[in-house]
Amino acid sequence: MIPALHHSPVGLPLRHFLIVALGLGAVLGASARTVELTVLHTTDLHGHIWPTEDYDGRADVGGFLRCAARIEALRAEHPNTLLIDCGDTFQGSPESYVTGGSLLIDGLNVLRYDAWVIGNHEFDWGVPALRRLYEQAEIPVLAGNVYFRSPEQSWLPSLRPYVLRDVEGVRVAIIGLTTPGIPRWSRPHLLEGAMFQRSVPALQAIMPRVKADRADIVIVALHQGYKHFGDDFANEIQSIARSFPEIDVLIGGHTHTPVEDLRIGEVLYTQAGYHGIWLGRVDLVYDTVRKHVTDKKAVLEVMDARVPYHAGLLERWRKELNRAEKVLNEVIGDLPERLDPAPDGLGMSSMQQTITRAIAEGTGAELVLHGSLNNRPVPAGPLRYRAVWDIVPYENTIGIASLTPQEIRIILEENFSRSLSPHSLGPYGFRFTVARGEGDRPRIGELRDAEGQTLHARKRYRVAMNSYVLASGGERYVETRRLVEQPSARLEMLDVDTRSLVADWIRRQYPVRRKSEPVAPVVVDEAAEAQP
Helix, strand or coil, X not given: CCCCCCEXXXXXXXXXXXXXXXXXXXXXXXXXXXXXXEEEEECCCCCCCCCECCCCCCCCECCHXXXXXXXXXXXXXXXXXXXXXXXXXXXXXXXXXXXXXXXXXXXXXXXXXXXXXXXXXXXXXXXXXXHHHHHHCCCCEECCCEECCCHHHCCCCCCXXXXXXXXXCEEEEEEEECCCCHHHCCCHHHHCCCEECCHHHHHHHXXXXXXXXXXXXXXXXXXXXXXXXXXXXXXCHHHHHHHCCCCCEEEECCCCCEEEEEEECCEEEEEECCCCCEXXXXXXXXXXXXXXXXXXXXXXXXXXXXXXXXXXXXXXXXXXXXXXXXHHCCEEEEECCCECCCCCCCCCCHHHHHHHHHHHHHHCCCEEEECXXXXXXECXXXXXXXXXXXXXXXXXXEEEEEECHHHHHHHHHHHCCCCCCCCCCEEECEECCEEECHHHCEEECCCXXXXXXXXXXXXXXXXXXXXXXXXXXXCCCHHHXXXXXXXXXXXXXXXXXXXXXXXXXXXXXXXXXXXXXXXXXXXXXXXXXXXX
């Protein structure tokens, strides 16, 4: 008896069907194609055009001119290259300040960045300056979690949540998110109605649009950083990766931390440090038949002296850089002794007293609360304008609040609840004692003025602080912000930045002199020296 044949769906014997299927598989396998893609990224350049020093003291590293040269070299080797900057781009260096930030934006244009994500320090110079630089940018500016109550209020009308790029037929979506913590650092007058959404809700609205656009690869570029101990109000990397495992790559910034290749589940996270000291690179392989990324890896390249400057940009910017050099090399004063930022038990130092005196004289405030801001001492002798950035590295403005002694005491207790550092608030114009109570809680003693008189309990004193502290200092000064925003405090934000006040005070107090001319040394205010 002849056994019955097993048939395929089209009526062929099974052995013939298997032969046909194997043949088709071979044809399909032969037609399978992979596309290789390179993503280069920078972050937290902070205006550093020239090389600088890293936080560990390593000199002659970083700077945009080196990053630019390496970017062009890698593009020549890898045609399928995308380029992203993750924010805090132009604020932070003397050269960028005196050229209005325009050189860094011009650099992004010349190098044809595919996306620029707005960072929190982009708001430091105010809305008019940011709008001018935004309009100068010829590249997509991304921040999918920035919004306004109505389109009419928007002063960033063409801000985008994402951009699509086609790489050999592969559709790549680059989504941009800034940090939602900006209102905790910037006062409302710097934001002019801009509002900031948390990352996961913002992506819940954006991702369906990206999927509808048939994106093959999804990259999220953020001005946020990975926090080892978990997310916080400003950095939500872990929540994003857990909520959206379909994201292929997260590229971060903000925390000034170099992270080469970190995996959060299947999501690759990387971050290119700060000041152009590292150039980030991500290599992806996309399978066009299987329709997903089959390989991904990230590296950080150090931009040290082995990397040349970008000759084209150096020549293009020569006049502006020469002009900036002339301004920054002006000797504005002659310091009789070194300015030391290390705080004493009350948060005071010679550098802190220089800053607070300048604020008091420049604003008419009765009392000042301010830190020395920096860890680097400034040596005695001729002081060039560029060295003022070593005293005041940020573009904070000053506000004056009318506060009672009890309200000042609450602010001081909040300040001394953390270990003292150059960023802690120190006094000017008054003195007090600090003791430690139950649970090591700080207890502030009686407040006395410069003459030793007790501050009147029912009188309100004009107290000056900087805009960063008045915005809560990234939640370090939550109680301070609550107090100054009470109607009774009559908070007044002044249109003057701390650095300008300090530079003008040094010009007046320590003018450039002949060697034979005597000069008074910088000393800590004796009226505020009392220790616990």
